[in-house]
Amino acid sequence: MATFLLVHQGMTSKPIYLPTITPEIVSTLQSIVPKERIFTGSKTEKFSKDFYWYSPILKRLLEDRRAEVAIRIDTREELRDITALFFSKDVPVVIRGGGSGNYGQLIPLYGGAVLDLSGMSKIFSVDGVVRAEAGATLRAIEFEARKAGWELRCMPSTWAISSIGGFFCGGSGGIGSILHGGISSGDNVKSVTIMTMESEPKFIKFEEKDAIKALHTYGTTGIMVEVEMRLGKAFNWEQLIFVHDNWHELLDWTYSVATDDKIVKRLVTVFEAEICSYFKPLKKFLPEEKMATFLMVDEPAVEALLESAKAAGIAHVYSRPFGNPPKPPFITDYTWNHTTLWAIKADPSITYLQCGFGENFSENLDKLKNKYGDEFLLHLELTLGNAKFEAGKPGVTVGGIPLIKFTTEERLNEIIDFCKSIGVGIANPHTYKLEEGGVHPDIVEKRALKDAVDPKALLNPGKMISYHKNPFEAQPT
Numbered sequence: 001m002a003t004f005l006l007v008h009q010g011m012t013s014k015p016i017y018l019p020t021i022t023p024e025i026v027s028t029l030q031s032i033v034p035k036e037r038i039f040t041g042s043k044t045e046k047f048s049k050d051f052y053w054y055s056p057i058l059k060r061l062l063e064d065r066r067a068e069v070a071i072r073i074d075t076r077e078e079l080r081d082i083t084a085l086f087f088s089k090d091v092p093v094v095i096r097g098g099g100s101g102n103y104g105q106l107i108p109l110y111g112g113a114v115l116d117l118s119g120m121s122k123i124f125s126v127d128g129v130v131r132a133e134a135g136a137t138l139r140a141i142e143f144e145a146r147k148a149g150w151e152l153r154c155m156p157s158t159w160a161i162s163s164i165g166g167f168f169c170g171g172s173g174g175i176g177s178i179l180h181g182g183i184s185s186g187d188n189v190k191s192v193t194i195m196t197m198e199s200e201p202k203f204i205k206f207e208e209k210d211a212i213k214a215l216h217t218y219g220t221t222g223i224m225v226e227v228e229m230r231l232g233k234a235f236n237w238e239q240l241i242f243v244h245d246n247w248h249e250l251l252d253w254t255y256s257v258a259t260d261d262k263i264v265k266r267l268v269t270v271f272e273a274e275i276c277s278y279f280k281p282l283k284k285f286l287p288e289e290k291m292a293t294f295l296m297v298d299e300p301a302v303e304a305l306l307e308s309a310k311a312a313g314i315a316h317v318y319s320r321p322f323g324n325p326p327k328p329p330f331i332t333d334y335t336w337n338h339t340t341l342w343a344i345k346a347d348p349s350i351t352y353l354q355c356g357f358g359e360n361f362s363e364n365l366d367k368l369k370n371k372y373g374d375e376f377l378l379h380l381e382l383t384l385g386n387a388k389f390e391a392g393k394p395g396v397t398v399g400g401i402p403l404i405k406f407t408t409e410e411r412l413n414e415i416i417d418f419c420k421s422i423g424v425g426i427a428n429p430h431t432y433k434l435e436e437g438g439v440h441p442d443i444v445e446k447r448a449l450k451d452a453v454d455p456k457a458l459l460n461p462g463k464m465i466s467y468h469k470n471p472f473e474a475q476p477t
């Protein structure tokens with residue numbers, strides 16, 4: 001195993017690690033992939049970062065971390081040969097898909113290599129199940145699927161840039177989760193094929209429920225090369241926005257829409273008024289001081305929906321078909337963690353939490369608003385179950401990504417503690433450590449998988465903190 005040293009630069013305590021990538025390794029890499037796809041020095045920066053800067057805490061912890069080499073991989077064969085090389089040289093390896101993760105999931109903690117799989121993007125088939133290479137974007141899959149009368153069952157609001165492998169390894173759900181649940185719900189995942197980190201890497205396919213253990217492990221349990229995900233029947237989605245000036249009335253109406261099985265939906269999102277003011281391109285549709293519900297609803301249900309809104313005194317202000325093929329602008333660009341992006345653009349002091357508001361969500365939301373006022377801004381996402389908080393619970397779950405006006409880490413932790421004290425679940429987005437960021441009822445199985453496929457613990461070290469070994473751990477992270 002290579003040795004690593006921590007040294008200190010001048011008066012700062014920024015860690016600098018002895019390089020793991022030697023000129024000899026770079027020259028061997030050049031015999032595997034063209035040198036135009038190998039990046040060293042400052043060029044590794046953009047491959048080494050995701051949206052970790054949403055969190056002021058992760059920004060502080062991770063901004064100096066980067067890989068020593070980044071490589072764009074186009075084929076399984078290249079991936080296999082490079083992985084075998086890095087295994088033999090004890091180089092830590094992190095995989096990158098679209099780089100849209102939120103928690104520094106792909107930021108290398110100990111230098112080493114980032115392998116960018118965006119070139120492994122073949123879509124093999126879309127006949128009720130998509131079978132694709134891990135680097136295929138969700139956008140490409142959605143477009144291909146819709147041509148054949150299908151659509152993704154769920155996708156993040158970053159569907160334009162995210163890869164399906166990155167979604168499986170780092171994401172949880174999103175648009176479509178009100179209809180089909182999250183990635184790991186029901187039979188959404190048909191199979192995943194991973195490559196092991198060994199001297200002679202093997203390809204292993206896990207099917208149906210057996211595949212779940214390989215999901216959401218930040219690339220610590222093998223390199224995902226191919227996935228099969230079941231598709232949903234494509235609907236003619238209408239994108240709609242409703243506004244109102246009474247929070248409880250809007251929430252009650254929205255919840256009744258979310259739980260009405262006759263209305264087929266792909267998105268149910270609620271914002272309080274201040275958040276709407278951050279959506280500059282929608283300014284003309286969103287009157288000041290009004291809160292809003294954003295919906296994607298199957299076209300035949302729209303007429304009855306408009307009548308029900310009218311009867312509740314709720315104003316309909318925006319309609320636009322999603323399109324087939326989909327055609328922007330998309331309201332999805334304001335939902336899920338895109339909301340946080342608009343907010344940070346408007347006010348850089350803003351950060352966020354990920355919450356499950358529980359069965360008595362309305363009461364809990366009131367408690368939070370009463371205690372924190374405008375320091376805690378409500379952004380709700382309604383889904384069918386939510387593996388982050390209530391794995392296996394049937395029916396509609398009220399979760400969300402509330403915005404926090406950040407002042408100090410202590411204050412943020414105080415808010416988190418208060419949430420927990422009233423039964424509001426927290427999936428903490430201010431940690432890069434897998435187990436601290438959400439619930440993992442199958443962590444024992446995940447660790448066993450890591451044992452089997454990554455014997456030297458070289459895959460994204462430092463992220464699965466309950467794993468018994470980390471060859472780099474002598475270095476503070």
Ligand SMILES: Cc1cc2nc3c(=O)[nH]c(=O)nc-3n(C[C@H](O)[C@H](O)[C@H](O)COP(=O)(O)OP(=O)(O)OC[C@H]3O[C@@H](n4cnc5c(N)ncnc54)[C@H](O)[C@@H]3O)c2cc1C
Nearest residue numbers: 097098099100101156157163165166170171172174219224
């Ligand atoms: C504006 C914004 C909105 C978002 N909205 C959502 C949302 O609605 N729902 C949601 O779930 N998430 C959301 N996210 C988080 C993120 O976009 C998704 O999780 C996304 O699916 C990640 O895909 P990616 O290809 O960008 O992954 P990356 O960021 O490239 O990788 C994510 C993790 O998976 C690992 N990984 C990637 N590919 C592989 C592979 N082939 N094999 C092994 N490990 C791999 C990486 O090492 C990393 O740990 C959002 C983020 C932002 C910035």
